[in-house]
Amino acid sequence: MKILVCITHVPDTTSKIQFTADNTKFDTTGVQFIIGPYDDYALARAVELRDQTGGKLTVLNVGEAETEPTLRKALAIGADEAIRVNTAPKDSFYVAKQIAHYAADGNYDLILMGRESIDFNGGMVHGMVGELLGMPSFSPVMKLDLNGNLVTMAREIEGGKETLEASLPLIAGCQEPIAEWKIPNMRGIMSARTKPLNVVDTVEVATQAEATTYELPPAKGAVKLIDKDHVGELVKLLKNEAKVL
Amino acid sequence: MSILVYIEQAEGKVKKTSLEAVSFAEALAAKTGEGDVVAIALGTISADELAGIGTAGASKVLHASDSKLDSGVIQAHASAIAQAFTSVGAKTLVLAKSSLGDAVAARLAIKLDAGLVSNVVSLPSTDQGYVVKRSIFTGKAFAETELKTENKILAIKKNSVDLKTNGAQAAVVPFEVSLSDSDFASKITSTERATGEVLLPEADIVVSGGRGMKGPENWGMLEDLAKTLGAATGCSKPVSDIGWRPHHEHVGQTGVKVAPSLYIAIGISGAIQHLAGVNSSKCIVVINKDPEAPFFKAADYGIVGDAFEVVPKLTEALKAEL
Ligand SMILES: Cc1cc2nc3c(=O)[nH]c(=O)nc-3n(C[C@H](O)[C@H](O)[C@H](O)COP(=O)(O)OP(=O)(O)OC[C@H]3O[C@@H](n4cnc5c(N)ncnc54)[C@H](O)[C@@H]3O)c2cc1C
Ligand SMILES: Nc1ncnc2c1ncn2[C@@H]1O[C@H](COP(=O)(O)O)[C@@H](O)[C@H]1O
Numbered sequence: 001m002k003i004l005v006c007i008t009h010v011p012d013t014t015s016k017i018q019f020t021a022d023n024t025k026f027d028t029t030g031v032q033f034i035i036g037p038y039d040d041y042a043l044a045r046a047v048e049l050r051d052q053t054g055g056k057l058t059v060l061n062v063g064e065a066e067t068e069p070t071l072r073k074a075l076a077i078g079a080d081e082a083i084r085v086n087t088a089p090k091d092s093f094y095v096a097k098q099i100a101h102y103a104a105d106g107n108y109d110l111i112l113m114g115r116e117s118i119d120f121n122g123g124m125v126h127g128m129v130g131e132l133l134g135m136p137s138f139s140p141v142m143k144l145d146l147n148g149n150l151v152t153m154a155r156e157i158e159g160g161k162e163t164l165e166a167s168l169p170l171i172a173g174c175q176e177p178i179a180e181w182k183i184p185n186m187r188g189i190m191s192a193r194t195k196p197l198n199v200v201d202t203v204e205v206a207t208q209a210e211a212t213t214y215e216l217p218p219a220k221g222a223v224k225l226i227d228k229d230h231v232g233e234l235v236k237l238l239k240n241e242a243k244v245l
Numbered sequence: 246m247s248i249l250v251y252i253e254q255a256e257g258k259v260k261k262t263s264l265e266a267v268s269f270a271e272a273l274a275a276k277t278g279e280g281d282v283v284a285i286a287l288g289t290i291s292a293d294e295l296a297g298i299g300t301a302g303a304s305k306v307l308h309a310s311d312s313k314l315d316s317g318v319i320q321a322h323a324s325a326i327a328q329a330f331t332s333v334g335a336k337t338l339v340l341a342k343s344s345l346g347d348a349v350a351a352r353l354a355i356k357l358d359a360g361l362v363s364n365v366v367s368l369p370s371t372d373q374g375y376v377v378k379r380s381i382f383t384g385k386a387f388a389e390t391e392l393k394t395e396n397k398i399l400a401i402k403k404n405s406v407d408l409k410t411n412g413a414q415a416a417v418v419p420f421e422v423s424l425s426d427s428d429f430a431s432k433i434t435s436t437e438r439a440t441g442e443v444l445l446p447e448a449d450i451v452v453s454g455g456r457g458m459k460g461p462e463n464w465g466m467l468e469d470l471a472k473t474l475g476a477a478t479g480c481s482k483p484v485s486d487i488g489w490r491p492h493h494e495h496v497g498q499t500g501v502k503v504a505p506s507l508y509i510a511i512g513i514s515g516a517i518q519h520l521a522g523v524n525s526s527k528c529i530v531v532i533n534k535d536p537e538a539p540f541f542k543a544a545d546y547g548i549v550g551d552a553f554e555v556v557p558k559l560t561e562a563l564k565a566e567l
Contacts, residue, residue: 127351228550
């Protein structure tokens with residue numbers, strides 16, 4: 001069984017989002033980077049499946065050298081080897097092409113990703129890779145069990161979920177509660193240092209939808225407090241001032 | 246030439262977000278001169294429901310009625326829409342951003358060799374290149390994005406378009422699609438859907454509860470309030486983690502992103518990960534007993550007080566007023 005997990009290297013969810021260079025670059029000052037939360041779910045499930053079936057778990061990121069600590073963390077959580085496709089991710093299409101190029105000859109049985117990255121929130125790299133490799137893709141997947149070649153999944157639909165069956169190989173964009181996030185233990189952290197982290201070359205791809213400039217939403221005005229003994233006031237404000245009732 | 250719009254349906258009913266996509270496409274066509282708006286609808290939907298898509302701005306609805314397309318079979322939907330795209334000679338596909346929409350649009354981007362922009366919040370500007378504004382960092386910022394391809398796919402963030410309601414009924418035309426076995430790589434064995442209630446992702450008003458509600462037995466109070474307002478109920482992540490509420494009600498960075506007119510947060514502290522799911526709301530009301538709760542900073546209106554006291558009073562006041 002060969003499993004590939006694709007992870008993003010993204011600002012911690014509590015980061016203050018700011019831009020520099022005339023609003024053309026994300027400001028990384030003081031920002032902590034983490035494995036994307038959805039990718040972390042994918043990785044956690046992949047570790048469990050690898051332990052269940054045996055085989056090899058590869059983790060991959062398309063990014064420049066600064067993403068290596070994030071890949072090391074994935075190794076500490078339980079991946080067997082890490083791949084860094086050495087280029088800055090420019091847009092989803094560009095990233096999907098890099099991943100598909102790397103995975104094309106890999107004979108992966110299962111490719112797990114996050115449902116979406118928390119920086120650009122595209123939710124599309126898995127579908128693009130699926131189409132590029134001619135593999136079925138499913139997202140957002142909240143449960144994934146293997147029984148030989150048979151894959152049973154639960155996929156979230158608006159206001160509920162559907163249960164479905166498919167067979168390997170396939171690609172899934174994952175979200176909770178597919179598995180519990182795993183925190184690396186000491187042994188994991190030690191062994192991660194010696195696990196292979198290979199840097200691979202990129203394919204040339206023209207970008208299609210690259211971000212050019214950024215902006216922040218307008219600042220929010222101060223809250224209007226209403227006395228708890230006069231809730232009728234609130235109803236009036238919602239009706240006449242905010243006009244939302 | 247036409248702009249094609251992918252219509253999503255649930256149990257035969259066209260989704261409101263898809264109608265928003267139709268209205269967006271109509272405004273876009275007016276701007277770029279790309280002709281009229283043609284919608285493509287898949288699966289079992291009544292003729293009346295389909296003709297109604299016209300009110301939002303479509304002149305024609307292609308209908309592939311094969312019931313195998315009723316549920317979200319991603320590959321099959323992507324194939325069907327690609328065929329419609331070619332058949333109407335479209336250059337632009339518009340759809341609503343959703344979990345199914347994303348999955349289908351991504352495959353279509355490759356099939357159609359089209360640049361895809363998701364979370365689009367306004368009409369493109371076409372003065373200098375084709376530039377689209379989209380929401381990024383889970384609503385914490387926007388990016389101007391240049392689309393360089395001839396074929397284009399735009400996935401529209403919900404509640405970013407004024408829904409048109411005065412269009413004429415659309416002409417409904419049967420559409421033959423040819424689908425192969427590989428389009429049906431999966432078999433859906435069961436579907437669970439909350440029925441009868443207002444669906445959270447599409448709700449215009451949301452009443453949401455956090456750990457401050459103390460236990461699932463106290464949700465009756467929130468449900469009364471929600472019912473009075475015709476609202477959907479949501480919750481914070483710990484609440485669904487502990488199992489007080491179902492997972493699909495969890496709002497935030499790792500849950501549902503809502504964009505209602507009114508979001509009422511009760512006993513929720515306002516952690517940044519929760520705010521990420523609600524920051525597109527038009528108006529936010531916070532009820533919390535702690536005046537220092539961070540949620541007040543993101544709120545338009547607030548009441549400092551015990552939810553168990555305030556919420557029943559609020560429901561009464563609303564009943565008297567509405
Ligand atoms: C990577 C990551 C992703 C996350 N994603 C999400 C997400 O998507 N959504 C999400 O919600 N969280 C998410 N979280 C968790 C988030 O950080 C917070 O822990 C969570 O939102 C807190 O939930 P809460 O406000 O219900 O509970 P608490 O923080 O415990 O707050 C309870 C609040 O209730 C108030 N209260 C108590 N009693 C009463 C009363 N009687 N009347 C009125 N008020 C009362 C308290 O003053 C307090 O403000 C995420 C965390 C991480 C690390
Ligand atoms: N630069 C990247 N390197 C590796 N995987 C990525 C990268 N960008 C996105 N992905 C994967 O694709 C998923 C969806 O990303 P997106 O389409 O950007 O929302 C993420 O959750 C990751 O699993």
